[in-house]
Amino acid sequence: MLLIKYSIPFTLPGCNNYVDACRTHRRAGGAFKKKVEKSIRDALIPQKIIPPPCYPVKVMFVWKEKNLRRDVDNVAFDKKFVLDALVDVGALEDDRRKFVSGFVDDFPKPNKKDIGVDIYIRSE
Numbered sequence: 520m521l522l523i524k525y526s527i528p529f530t531l532p533g534c535n536n537y538v539d540a541c542r543t544h545r546r547a548g549g550a551f552k553k554k555v556e557k558s559i560r561d562a563l564i565p566q567k568i569i570p571p572p573c574y575p576v577k578v579m580f581v582w583k584e585k586n587l588r589r590d591v592d593n594v595a596f597d598k599k600f601v602l603d604a605l606v607d608v609g610a611l612e613d614d615r616r617k618f619v620s621g622f623v624d625d626f627p628k629p630n631k632k633d634i635g636v637d638i639y640i641r642s643e
Contacts, residue, residue: 523569523640525610527562527601530634531555533589534596552600559604568610571642575620576611578602581637586629595624601638610640 532555541548580601582594602614612618620643 521572521642523571523610525563525566525605525638525640526635527559527638528635529558529562530584531559531594531597531600531636533593535593537596555597555600556604556607559601560608563604563608563610568608570609570612571640573642574612574618575616575643576618577620577641577643578622579625579639579641580622581625581627581639583627583634583636584629585631585634591624591626594626597636598622598624601636605638605640 532551537548537551540551578598580595580598582591584594602611602619605611606614
């Protein structure tokens with residue numbers, strides 16, 4: 520079993536931000552998604568990209584928030600953007616169910632000095 524770790528060292532916008540963008544203009548949601556995915560790719564590219572040797576994989580997201588203000592479902596919504604960015608940089612072949620069999624979300628105790636999301640990819 521291989522375990523690969525990637526880190527995004529900043530807080531991602533949540534579902535509420537995406538919904539707000541979608542409500543402003545019919546194309547704003549797509550522009551919002553592209554902008555967020557670009558920031559994720561920019562954080563991933565300097566890290567050593569290692570595609571899993573076999574599929575399917577399980578993905579664990581450790582969402583590190585600075586406080587408890589945002590609901591966990593609002594935060595975890597960003598996994599869509601993260602998975603798409605992982606595919607774009609070559610860390611995953613695809614994010615269809617043939618390649619990703621599931622995921623786990625973890626929300627450790629908030630820490631103002633340690634924010635972002637850690638992504639663990641594990642071959643089964």
